[in-house]
Amino acid sequence: MKDTAYLHDKQLMAKEKVNNPSFMKTIWREIKNDKIALGSLILLTFLLLAAYLSPLFIEQADVTRVYMGNIYKAPSADNWLGSDDGGRDVFGQLMLGARNSFTIGICVTLIAGLFGLTVGLIAGFYGGTVDNIIMRIIDFLMVLPSLMFIIVFITIVPQYTVFNFILIVSAFAWFGKARLIRSRGLAERELDYINASKTLGTPGWKIMFFEMFPNLSSLVIVNMTLTLAGNIGLETGLTFLGFGLPTGTPSLGTLISFARNPDIVQNKWWVWLPAALLILVMMLCINYVGQAIKRASDARQRLA
Amino acid sequence: MLKFILRRTLIMIPQLFLLSLIVFVLAKAMPGDAITGAFAGDPNATEERKEELREKFGLNDPWYEQYGRWIGNAVQGDFGSSYMYKQPVTTLLAGKVGNTVLLALFTLIITYIIAIPLGIVAGRWTDTWADKLIVTYNYFSFATPLFVFSLLMLFLFSFILGWFPIGGSVDIKIEEGTWDYIVSKMEHLFLPVMSGALLATFGTIQYLRNDIIDTKLKDFVKTARAKGVPERKVYTKHILRNSLLPIAAFLGYEIAGLIGGSIFIESIFSYPGLGQLFLTSIGARDFTVVTALVMILGTATIIGTMLSDIILSIVDPRIRVE
Numbered sequence: 001m002k003d004t005a006y007l008h009d010k011q012l013m014a015k016e017k018v019n020n021p022s023f024m025k026t027i028w029r030e031i032k033n034d035k036i037a038l039g040s041l042i043l044l045t046f047l048l049l050a051a052y053l054s055p056l057f058i059e060q061a062d063v064t065r066v067y068m069g070n071i072y073k074a075p076s077a078d079n080w081l082g083s084d085d086g087g088r089d090v091f092g093q094l095m096l097g098a099r100n101s102f103t104i105g106i107c108v109t110l111i112a113g114l115f116g117l118t119v120g121l122i123a124g125f126y127g128g129t130v131d132n133i134i135m136r137i138i139d140f141l142m143v144l145p146s147l148m149f150i151i152v153f154i155t156i157v158p159q160y161t162v163f164n165f166i167l168i169v170s171a172f173a174w175f176g177k178a179r180l181i182r183s184r185g186l187a188e189r190e191l192d193y194i195n196a197s198k199t200l201g202t203p204g205w206k207i208m209f210f211e212m213f214p215n216l217s218s219l220v221i222v223n224m225t226l227t228l229a230g231n232i233g234l235e236t237g238l239t240f241l242g243f244g245l246p247t248g249t250p251s252l253g254t255l256i257s258f259a260r261n262p263d264i265v266q267n268k269w270w271v272w273l274p275a276a277l278l279i280l281v282m283m284l285c286i287n288y289v290g291q292a293i294k295r296a297s298d299a300r301q302r303l304a
Numbered sequence: 305m306l307k308f309i310l311r312r313t314l315i316m317i318p319q320l321f322l323l324s325l326i327v328f329v330l331a332k333a334m335p336g337d338a339i340t341g342a343f344a345g346d347p348n349a350t351e352e353r354k355e356e357l358r359e360k361f362g363l364n365d366p367w368y369e370q371y372g373r374w375i376g377n378a379v380q381g382d383f384g385s386s387y388m389y390k391q392p393v394t395t396l397l398a399g400k401v402g403n404t405v406l407l408a409l410f411t412l413i414i415t416y417i418i419a420i421p422l423g424i425v426a427g428r429w430t431d432t433w434a435d436k437l438i439v440t441y442n443y444f445s446f447a448t449p450l451f452v453f454s455l456l457m458l459f460l461f462s463f464i465l466g467w468f469p470i471g472g473s474v475d476i477k478i479e480e481g482t483w484d485y486i487v488s489k490m491e492h493l494f495l496p497v498m499s500g501a502l503l504a505t506f507g508t509i510q511y512l513r514n515d516i517i518d519t520k521l522k523d524f525v526k527t528a529r530a531k532g533v534p535e536r537k538v539y540t541k542h543i544l545r546n547s548l549l550p551i552a553a554f555l556g557y558e559i560a561g562l563i564g565g566s567i568f569i570e571s572i573f574s575y576p577g578l579g580q581l582f583l584t585s586i587g588a589r590d591f592t593v594v595t596a597l598v599m600i601l602g603t604a605t606i607i608g609t610m611l612s613d614i615i616l617s618i619v620d621p622r623i624r625v626e
Binding site: 288 | 315322334443444450458463471563564568583598605
């Protein structure tokens with residue numbers, strides 16, 4: 001008798017598992033059903049594979065070396081996209097730049113995500129006064145003209161490295177995330193499983209990261225994909241203005257910044273235009289996939 | 305109501321204090337001070353002479369005394385002087401602020417002229433081809449980075465087609481105050497304004513569309529229809545009155561975005577305004593100008609947000625609960 005009840009339970013659980021596909025599966029189903037999202041994903045994968053695998057085919061040292069006899073050459077069979085002010089191959093720099101920009105975008109998104117998650121979980125879990133203080137600070141930080149502050153910080157930081165750049169940008173990119181996670185966390189903390197855990201004496205940090213966080217993970221994934229595109233845009237934009245990656249680490253913004261010279265904008269389009277279009281295509285693809293993931297996280301909006 | 309306004313205004317005081325403190329700390333962390341700046345390139349300036357002057361101007365005092373003096377001067381509109389331009393920062397800013405305000409104002413107006421009709425159409429005729437077109441446009445405007453878009457606009461319309469000037473705020477030869485002057489100014493403003501406005505429509509269209517779709521199903525709208533109010537009037541008198549008012553309140557929130565945008569746009573269209581001044585000053589290490597700009601524009605966003613919060617609470621009493 002006991003055995004059959006046990007078996008029955010197990011069958012029920014198995015059935016539930018079949019009926020509740022994982023979030024990753026839902027995302028995939030949603031993307032598969034949206035032709036444009038699927039196309040975006042394929043195009044994005046292709047671009048990133050090309051960028052990350054290019055070192056196998058293109059010598060990196062070759063790309064950054066200066067050839068004085070080869071300045072501003074128009075596109076040809078040797079230089080697919082011509083060459084820049086130092087005679088460097090634009091196509092090689094484009095691949096290198098795409099890789100750097102994407103990697104840095106990911107790093108900023110992850111670090112900012114970690115900041116936002118920690119602060120948001122603390123505010124949401126403790127609520128009350130803690131929440132009040134944190135939210136007043138975030139309200140203040142969100143009002144600041146962050147682009148100006150990032151530029152000022154980048155200028156005065158004593159040792160300017162890629163890592164410092166990532167930290168500075170991340171420091172201004174987590175406010176919205178913290179606010180979002182906090183609002184969902186506040187609702188979550190009223191639920192029974194949190195109260196049960198508290199009664200059992202589980203320490204707060206454990207409840208936050210191992211019990212609350214898994215329940216908010218889909219929210220975090222959606223938000224991170226949507227901000228990834230923005231962060232890549234911010235990095236390339238800062239590099240374009242001359243306050244981004246240190247010289248020697250080319251980014252897509254480095255190529256576009258050639259366009260600050262009117263002569264290059266008009267007569268040497270091959271230096272900056274491909275990079276500008278590549279950023280545009282990457283942004284559009286990432287955002288489209290992000291929209292599909294967002295729909296997947298909300299059962300009411302799913303198309304599939 | 306009065307209590308909310310009072311409380312919201314009081315929150316601004318610690319915010320402004322915090323802002324000034326951060327800016328002051330940043331200013332201190334910037335390499336060099338007013339004295340090094342003033343004597344840059346002057347061979348007669350010995351270290352002793354500089355040290356003497358630092359003592360005289362109180363640059364060796366404890367930080368809180370320096371902070372007090374700085375903030376006291378700033379409140380009276382004295383931000384020190386720029387060593388690059390050799391003139392008081394206030395005079396320098398006064399020459400540029402008009403251009404940036406003009407740019408921001410036109411960008412805002414055009415944004416609303418584009419966004420409000422599109423938002424209404426998309427919300428009223430949901431799932432028609434017009435709505436799909438607007439949603440697609442909205443998606444593009446959300447995903448496109450401002451600096452890439454502005455650059456492409458500049459390339460296409462100024463360089464290839466030659467319809468607009470490639471930079472500046474007005475032709476140099478034209479006399480101020482004439483009709484030609486205004487025309488020239490508008491020609492120079494057109495591309496920067498359009499680049500900013502076409503991408504800035506995202507929030508307003510998204511908000512209006514969603515809000516109209518929500519409001520359409522509310523009971524008071526059903527009542528109006530049941531009473532036989534014509535469809536046109538249901539929208540103009542009942543739905544739009546509800547959905548449009550909060551947009552007026554969003555104005556203040558836009559300030560931060562406009563400031564960030566002006567840095568890119570003014571740089572790309574070589575438009576002489578505060579954004580460009582900020583970039584050239586920071587490039588030349590002219591930190592008195594940088595500090596003044598961050599302080600003034602930071603204050604502007606804080607005040608803008610406060611005004612928006614207050615207007616929104618008047619328009620929509622539900623958010624007054626706090």
